[in-house]
Amino acid sequence: MSPMFEYAPAPESRAVVDIAPSYGLFVDGEFREAAGGRTFKTVSPSTEEVLTEVAHAGAEDVDTAVAAARRAFASWSALPGAERAKYLFRIARIIQERSRELAVLETLDNGKPIRETRDADLPLVAAHFFYHAGWADKLAHAGYGPDPRPLGVAAQVIPWNFPLLMLAWKVAPALACGNTVVLKPAETTPLSALFFADVCRQAGLPKGVVNILTGDGSTGAALVAHEGVDKVAFTGSTAVGKQIARTVAGSSKKLTLELGGKGANIVFDDAPIDQAVEGIVNGIYFNQGQVCCAGSRLLVQESVQDELLDALRRRLSTLRVGDPLDKNTDVGAINSAEQLARITELADSGEAEGAERWSPACELPERGFWFAPTVFTGVTQAHRIAREEIFGPVLSVLSFRTPDEAVAKANNSQYGLSAGVWTEKGSRILAMAGRLRAGVVWANTFNKFDPTSPFGGYKESGFGREGGRHGLEAYLDV
Numbered sequence: 001m002s003p004m005f006e007y008a009p010a011p012e013s014r015a016v017v018d019i020a021p022s023y024g025l026f027v028d029g030e031f032r033e034a035a036g037g038r039t040f041k042t043v044s045p046s047t048e049e050v051l052t053e054v055a056h057a058g059a060e061d062v063d064t065a066v067a068a069a070r071r072a073f074a075s076w077s078a079l080p081g082a083e084r085a086k087y088l089f090r091i092a093r094i095i096q097e098r099s100r101e102l103a104v105l106e107t108l109d110n111g112k113p114i115r116e117t118r119d120a121d122l123p124l125v126a127a128h129f130f131y132h133a134g135w136a137d138k139l140a141h142a143g144y145g146p147d148p149r150p151l152g153v154a155a156q157v158i159p160w161n162f163p164l165l166m167l168a169w170k171v172a173p174a175l176a177c178g179n180t181v182v183l184k185p186a187e188t189t190p191l192s193a194l195f196f197a198d199v200c201r202q203a204g205l206p207k208g209v210v211n212i213l214t215g216d217g218s219t220g221a222a223l224v225a226h227e228g229v230d231k232v233a234f235t236g237s238t239a240v241g242k243q244i245a246r247t248v249a250g251s252s253k254k255l256t257l258e259l260g261g262k263g264a265n266i267v268f269d270d271a272p273i274d275q276a277v278e279g280i281v282n283g284i285y286f287n288q289g290q291v292c293c294a295g296s297r298l299l300v301q302e303s304v305q306d307e308l309l310d311a312l313r314r315r316l317s318t319l320r321v322g323d324p325l326d327k328n329t330d331v332g333a334i335n336s337a338e339q340l341a342r343i344t345e346l347a348d349s350g351e352a353e354g355a356e357r358w359s360p361a362c363e364l365p366e367r368g369f370w371f372a373p374t375v376f377t378g379v380t381q382a383h384r385i386a387r388e389e390i391f392g393p394v395l396s397v398l399s400f401r402t403p404d405e406a407v408a409k410a411n412n413s414q415y416g417l418s419a420g421v422w423t424e425k426g427s428r429i430l431a432m433a434g435r436l437r438a439g440v441v442w443a444n445t446f447n448k449f450d451p452t453s454p455f456g457g458y459k460e461s462g463f464g465r466e467g468g469r470h471g472l473e474a475y476l477d478v
């Protein structure tokens with residue numbers, strides 16, 4: 001099976017990267033077919049074109065990959081931190097050098113606009129490796145004692161919304177702390193993880209330190225249940241997260257879960273309206289709203305509601321929806337037919353329950369999975385669109401009169417991942433941040449990420465933190 005993605009020099013289009021007709025699993029430093037010979041196809045969500053065929057890992061492959069990671073752990077964990085750091089720096093630099101290829105590949109496989117993969121995903125991925133390279137030889141100063149130990153083999157299961165970035169969030173801290181990894185990317189977005197395997201080879205990473213098993217939920221389930229695994233890290237739906245928590249319960253495996261969200265973006269009457277509109281758009285239409293920390297609920301102070309909604313509708317009418325490889329595109333395709341069906345069902349429930357639906361006039365391509373940016377007004381807290389994670393470009397607007405009411409409504413959720421506060425008053429920002437039950441509170445901005453800053457949730461949004469010094473704890477025996 002051909003493992004390579006070839007560089008094809010060309011203008012920014014799909015021709016930048018040559019995708020081979022098939023790819024194997026990456027185990028013990030080499031690409032190989034699945035033991036059972038099974039494969040699956042991955043399609044481009046914006047065209048429904050089959051991109052390539054990928055090996056489907058079964059239980060036997062999980063055994064082989066975990067054994068490879070176990071063998072590699074002995075020498076990888078014994079390397080001085082400064083030596084592990086060199087590999088992480090090398091990986092970060094190769095990602096920067098190959099970021100055009102990776103951005104196009106991610107956009108093809110995921111459907112998100114190239115402007116986002118190029119300007120957000122890829123720089124953040126490289127930054128995450130650079131940041132953790134810096135930690136590898138300073139773990140004794142991370143506040144977890146003089147000689148913190150790695151855990152062993154980490155099983156990592158990631159979703160499709162930020163395929164390579166979620167890989168970076170998982171792999172970089174694990175490796176910096178001296179663990180080895182078996183990672184399962186989502187079924188609909190396996191390609192950037194396989195490209196990353198190639199990056200590991202290029203960086204000369206010792207074999208078995210990173211293993212990539214492509215497959216579906218059954219592959220993920222077999223991996224997290226495997227007795228040779230010491231650590232489980234999962235990002236995805238709350239339903240699967242709960243299942244994994246049950247699997248891991250009673251074992252000695254350390255677990256971190258990063259699950260769903262229903263973020264409140266709270267706009268006070270003294271906020272600069274144009275800036276807030278940009279933040280709302282970025283909060284819910286970035287990555288087609290398929291973001292766990294999306295600002296999917298807009299809470300706006302009653303006195304500025306009409307003005308804000310007028311400005312928001314005007315702004316949404318300028319968004320370009322369509323070909324994600326076009327640099328001018330703002331909103332790309334939904335990742336899969338299944339996700340499109342979920343979004344459609346929930347949006348329809350909003351209308352059925354009496355909320356008012358609005359979308360700008362926009363022509364959606366005929367092929368592929370598309371959903372127009374949508375705003376619901378007249379939403380009450382009882383509506384499903386105010387309570388359930390839609391994971392799509394759908395904004396639910398509620399209003400409030402007082403800060404107390406805003407806090408009560410924002411916290412009235414099973415989730416507690418993110419929130420945004422828009423106001424000119426610094427004291428109000430601090431007061432609100434202290435009262436909001438959300439792992440991340442942005443002030444006069446939204447969806448800003450930084451590897452130095454710990455990210456994670458309260459309540460059913462999961463537990464454990466990723467990023468920053470706190471994120472190291474998930475990969476150390478402290």
Ligand code: TAP
Binds near residue numbers: 157187222237241260
């Ligand atoms: P999940 O099913 O949770 O998928 C996440 C990852 O877990 C994928 O790699 C998936 O594999 C794997 N997986 C599925 N079942 C598993 C099991 N029983 N044991 C171990 N791993 C398993 O998410 P989804 O179906 O893609 O999306 C469903 C909903 O989840 C979305 O509508 C959204 O609300 C939410 N979601 C949240 C996030 C974040 S960042 N919080 C990200 C994605 C989705 P396959 O994909 O290959 O089946």
